Amino acid sequence: MRYAHTVERVRAAEAALMARLPQGALMQRAAAGLAATCARALSDLRGSVYGSRVVVLAGSGDNGGDALYAGARLARRGAGVAAVLLTPEKAHRGGLAALRAAGGTVVHGRGEGEQRIERADLVLDGIVGIGGQGGLRPEAVPFAAAAQRARERGGALVVAVDLPSGVDADTGEVHGAAVRADVTVTFGTHKPGLLVDPGAEYAGVVRLVDIGLGPELGEGRPGGRAAVEALQHADLAALLPVPTAESDKYRRGVLGVAAGSARYPGAAVLAVAGALHGGAGAVRYAGSAAEEVVRRFPETLVTSGGPAQTGRVQAWVVGPGLGDGPEAHRALDEALADDVPVLVDADGLTLLAQRGPVALEGRRAPVLLTPHAGEATRLLAAVHRGEPAEEVAHARLRHAVRLAEAYGAVVLLKGSTTVVVPAPAESARVHSARYREWPSFPVAGGTPVRVNPTGTPWLATAGSGDVLSGITGSLLAAGLAPVDAASAAAYLHGLAARTAAAGRSGTVPVAGAEPQGAPVTALEVAAAVRAAWRSVRAAG
Numbered sequence: 149m150r151y152a153h154t155v156e157r158v159r160a161a162e163a164a165l166m167a168r169l170p171q172g173a174l175m176q177r178a179a180a181g182l183a184a185t186c187a188r189a190l191s192d193l194r195g196s197v198y199g200s201r202v203v204v205l206a207g208s209g210d211n212g213g214d215a216l217y218a219g220a221r222l223a224r225r226g227a228g229v230a231a232v233l234l235t236p237e238k239a240h241r242g243g244l245a246a247l248r249a250a251g252g253t254v255v256h257g258r259g260e261g262e263q264r265i266e267r268a269d270l271v272l273d274g275i276v277g278i279g280g281q282g283g284l285r286p287e288a289v290p291f292a293a294a295a296q297r298a299r300e301r302g303g304a305l306v307v308a309v310d311l312p313s314g315v316d317a318d319t320g321e322v323h324g325a326a327v328r329a330d331v332t333v334t335f336g337t338h339k340p341g342l343l344v345d346p347g348a349e350y351a352g353v354v355r356l357v358d359i360g361l362g363p364e365l366g367e368g369r370p371g372g373r374a375a376v377e378a379l380q381h382a383d384l385a386a387l388l389p390v391p392t393a394e395s396d397k398y399r400r401g402v403l404g405v406a407a408g409s410a411r412y413p414g415a416a417v418l419a420v421a422g423a424l425h426g427g428a429g430a431v432r433y434a435g436s437a438a439e440e441v442v443r444r445f446p447e448t449l450v451t452s453g454g455p456a457q458t459g460r461v462q463a464w465v466v467g468p469g470l471g472d473g474p475e476a477h478r479a480l481d482e483a484l485a486d487d488v489p490v491l492v493d494a495d496g497l498t499l500l501a502q503r504g505p506v507a508l509e510g511r512r513a514p515v516l517l518t519p520h521a522g523e524a525t526r527l528l529a530a531v532h533r534g535e536p537a538e539e540v541a542h543a544r545l546r547h548a549v550r551l552a553e554a555y556g557a558v559v560l561l562k563g564s565t566t567v568v569v570p571a572p573a574e575s576a577r578v579h580s581a582r583y584r585e586w587p588s589f590p591v592a593g594g595t596p597v598r599v600n601p602t603g604t605p606w607l608a609t610a611g612s613g614d615v616l617s618g619i620t621g622s623l624l625a626a627g628l629a630p631v632d633a634a635s636a637a638a639y640l641h642g643l644a645a646r647t648a649a650a651g652r653s654g655t656v657p658v659a660g661a662e663p664q665g666a667p668v669t670a671l672e673v674a675a676a677v678r679a680a681w682r683s684v685r686a687a688g
């Protein structure tokens with residue numbers, strides 16, 4: 149598991165650790181790790197550190213201190229290091245002295261600063277770290293722009309210190325300008341903003357430097373106080389259900405799918421395809437696309453009636469392609485009346501948005517909502533002012549948390565970074581000043597928000613959401629907790645898309661890298677779930 153902690157947690161952990169260490173020790177650990185990563189990158193890029201051109205962008209806080217000390221280390225190895233100080237009178241004294249003692253120089257004036265940046269082999273972004281508020285301040289913007297030009301024209305490497313300046317550490321939101329990095333060297337733990345878009349995209353490849361914060365952050369428990377976590381192959385291998393000698397179809401899970409309509413039969417076929425590849429023991433389909441479904445997948449048990457006419461199931465998927473007619477409303481009602489976990493997707497979400505959270509009142513079994521940004525907008529409009537979909541996509545954590553709280557449901561918000569938020573009852577919530585206008589962000593003993601690391605732009609294709617619903621439903625029927633089912637399904641779905649696109653076993657390539665391979669269809673994603681599943685089990 150990869151864990152990320154809020155700024156508040158990081159600061160508390162740092163304070164506790166610093167109290168036991170000599171002054172400045174943590175900063176030296178951070179700078180040493182940072183310099184080592186830069187040295188490796190320079191060696192790869194130009195063959196050696198000696199003679200390379202490095203520019204340090206140093207803000208007024210400790211983030212600038214880290215960057216200056218790392219610059220000093222690189223200067224001692226023969227790099228030509230120049231520092232651009234955003235506020236010279238407030239630059240980190242020790243760091244600046246160390247840089248000068250190692251032969252580094254300070255650049256004066258914006259023009260010279262920009263020129264040096266554009267000619268650099270490596271730019272260290274130490275403008276602002278976890279102490280940052282809002283987007284970059286105006287005085288920093290031209291230097292960030294110069295660094296971007298250097299990347300684009302000269303192939304310079306931009307290395308962000310702790311996080312790309314201008315990215316909100318806790319949420320990944322970007323308000324205004326921010327530095328775009330190739331590599332981010334982060335200290336002690338990941339920050340949520342490095343794992344969630346748009347911040348994740350600004351961060352590039354993230355390298356974690358251990359500065360000894362682990363015990364302070366987790367009290368011995370893995371990820372103890374994490375706000376956000378991302379599954380890795382081994383976590384998934386432990387979650388995926390594997391049949392035993394005693395398994396029958398009910399033990400493996402029977403999923404009900406209420407999807408499709410005369411107008412959209414394809415959504416039913418795709419949801420069932422996802423469900424069958426997601427490992428369900430059996431899939432029961434209820435709806436008007438029964439003929440198409442059984443023709444395509446003869447193993448499906450079908451009825452052209454609604455969920456109430458279907459035999460026993462252990463979970464429902466309701467919504468894809470249902471339309472908005474009376475039959476669709478009935479299907480939603482009947483699925484919600486069943487005392488088993490229900491996943492509501494697509495048209496089901498549109499119907500739910502018309503009724504608001506009251507439609508879920510009285511249910512005891514879990515509800516899992518799987519909106520994209522547009523559907524999330526509609527669901528939120530039922531309880532509050534409607535935020536445009538773009539806003540939802542740019543502030544994914546906050547909106548997903550808000551939705552989970554409003555509907556008392558587990559929420560999987562799809563998109564460039566898919567996030568899965570536990571239902572409020574499952575998460576102990578703490579009201580933090582940073583989220584005053586918003587529902588609380590789950591930290592401190594609560595269940596962390598899961599973010600999916602396997603997403604790929606190839607998934608932006610018609611019907612891929614229907615397949616995701618089917619996979620998720622299958623795992624719900626197998627008895628996985630909704631958060632596990634949703635995050636495991638998103639992981640498999642992304643990996644399957646990568647596998648199908650690349651034409652070979654999927655890996656999780658570095659963030660920000662171009663997606664490999666060629667376009668895929670939703671049905672091919674469903675078919676590739678098997679290969680994804682295999683590669684996960686092999687790694688576990």
Ligand SMILES: NC(=O)C1=CN([C@@H]2O[C@H](COP(=O)(O)OP(=O)(O)OC[C@H]3O[C@@H](n4cnc5c(N)ncnc54)[C@H](O)[C@@H]3O)[C@@H](O)[C@H]2O)[C@@H](O)CC1
Pocket residue numbers: 162163166174175176178207208209210211212214275276277278279280281282283284285288309310311314335359
């Ligand atoms: N606290 C610790 O023990 C450690 C901290 N470390 C480093 O220290 C950083 C945190 O240092 P600080 O608390 O001094 O805070 P930062 O250095 O992150 O930022 C604070 C400074 O940036 C300015 N600033 C705030 N928002 C800005 C914006 N949007 N644009 C431009 N400037 C802005 C503020 O005026 C302030 O002077 C971490 O990110 C990490 O890099 C590491 O050295 C590891 C140890």
Ligand SMILES: [K+]
Pocket residue numbers: 211273274275276277308309310311312313
């Ligand atoms: K930074």
